[in-house]
Amino acid sequence: MISRIATFGHSTTMLAASLKVQAKLADQQAQTASGLKSTTYGGLGSNTGSLLRLSSQSSALTAENAAAQTATAYVNAAYSALGDIADLATTIKTQLASMISSTTIDSATTAQYATNWLNDLQALMNSTSGGTYLFSGTAGDTAAADFSDADWDASAGVDADYYQGSSATRTFTTTDGQTIDLSVSGGSAAFEKLARALSMIIASPDDSDVVSSAYDLAGEALTGIGSLQEQVSIQASTLDRLIERNEAKIESIDTLASNLKDADLAETAVLATQYETQLEAMYSMISSLSSLSLTKYL
Numbered sequence: 001m002i003s004r005i006a007t008f009g010h011s012t013t014m015l016a017a018s019l020k021v022q023a024k025l026a027d028q029q030a031q032t033a034s035g036l037k038s039t040t041y042g043g044l045g046s047n048t049g050s051l052l053r054l055s056s057q058s059s060a061l062t063a064e065n066a067a068a069q070t071a072t073a074y075v076n077a078a079y080s081a082l083g084d085i086a087d088l089a090t091t092i093k094t095q096l097a098s099m100i101s102s103t104t105i106d107s108a109t110t111a112q113y114a115t116n117w118l119n120d121l122q123a124l125m126n127s128t129s130g131g132t133y134l135f136s137g138t139a140g141d142t143a144a145a146d147f148s149d150a151d152w153d154a155s156a157g158v159d160a161d162y163y164q165g166s167s168a169t170r171t172f173t174t175t176d177g178q179t180i181d182l183s184v185s186g187g188s189a190a191f192e193k194l195a196r197a198l199s200m201i202i203a204s205p206d207d208s209d210v211v212s213s214a215y216d217l218a219g220e221a222l223t224g225i226g227s228l229q230e231q232v233s234i235q236a237s238t239l240d241r242l243i244e245r246n247e248a249k250i251e252s253i254d255t256l257a258s259n260l261k262d263a264d265l266a267e268t269a270v271l272a273t274q275y276e277t278q279l280e281a282m283y284s285m286i287s288s289l290s291s292l293s294l295t296k297y298l
Contacts, residue, residue, distance in 0.1 A: 054257040061246045061253070064175050068246070070130070071172040071182055072239045077129035078183035079232045082225060085124050089194055089222040092117055096201075096215040100208065107206035114201035121195060122147050125186050135186035136165030144186030147195060154199035162195060163187035172239070180238050184231055190224025193217045 095113060099105055125135050125145040132140035144165045146152075151161040163186050170182040197217035204210040 054253050058250050058253045058257065060175055061250050065243050065246045065250075068172065068174075068239050068243050071180070072236060072243070074129045074132065074134070075182055075232055075236045075239060077127065078134045079229060079236065081124055081127040081134055082184075082229045082232060084127075085121065085191075085194075086222060086225045086229065088117065088120055088124065089218055089225060092194070092198070093215060093218045093222060096211060096218060099211055100215060105206055105208060105211065110211070111202055111205035114198045114205065118147055118195065118198040118202070121145070121191075121198065125191060133165065134183050135191075136170075137185055138168040138170050139164075139166035140170065142166075145191070145195075147199075154196040155203060158189075158192060159196070160187040160192045174242060178242075180242075181231075181235055183235075184228045188224070188228060190221050190228055193224065194221035197221065 099110060122145045126143040127134050133142060133144055135144040136142050142164050145162050146164050147162050149162050149164070153159055153161070165186050167185075167187075169185065172180045172182055174180070194217070197214035200210050200214045200217075
């Protein structure tokens with residue numbers, strides 16, 4: 001028996017419309033709960049590709065910064081070790097000056113001083129950071145200096161055969177191809193001069209001319225060590241600037257990514273309220289249509 005007055009079509013249409021509004025409401029409620037426009041990449045539509053690219057760029061820069069911070073710690077350790085070597089060279093110059101001004105030179109004491117200084121120099125040149133030798137170039141697992149090496153003959157003049165590291169400089173390469181040197185070589189002229197000066201004294205501790213020449217070499221070494229410190233300081237500054245630039249890039253990229261994936265909670269709250277109001281009106285309309293009957297009009 002037909003009891004409705006042409007309400008079936010209207011009810012079906014309203015029900016379909018209400019289901020669509022209900023889906024929109026559920027989407028807004030999900031965005032509010034998660035804080036995201038969608039919990040899947042598929043739900044982001046055309047923004048998916050852009051978000052993936054931005055995420056990849058941010059990850060790459062974050063990884064580079066982590067590596068750069070490790071490199072910075074390495075360079076800072078090298079700078080500190082160079083400072084200690086400079087202090088040692090200053091002490092050596094001061095003591096040698098005192099010996100030169102003395103009327104007599106105690107050869108045994110002088111030789112012992114020089115031997116101790118050479119041992120101290122070797123220990124400082126073999127300083128490490130995170131288990132990696134600071135002055136060995138790319139041969140980070142090899143101690144830089146060995147003054148007991150039979151091939152080292154300071155009496156022959158300039159000779160850096162005490163150096164056990166690599167001739168290749170340890171470097172840090174950025175994602176855009178920039179190369180930054182890390183630390184300096186243990187075979188540098190400044191180290192060689194200081195070691196040669198001490199070896200000369202050990203060989204002829206009672207020769208005032210040798211002690212005087214060693215004093216001059218120590219002075220040249222000290223100046224050279226200062227130059228090495230400047231080089232390492234520039235390396236540290238370059239790494240610091242790289243990290244700062246990357247942090248700014250990461251912040252910008254993450255902001256762009258956030259705009260693509262994060263929900264606008266204020267907007268979702270307004271829309272959710274609007275959809276709830278629409279649903280209530282639709283449910284009321286459907287209820288009214290369902291209650292219509294021919295008997296009321298007969």
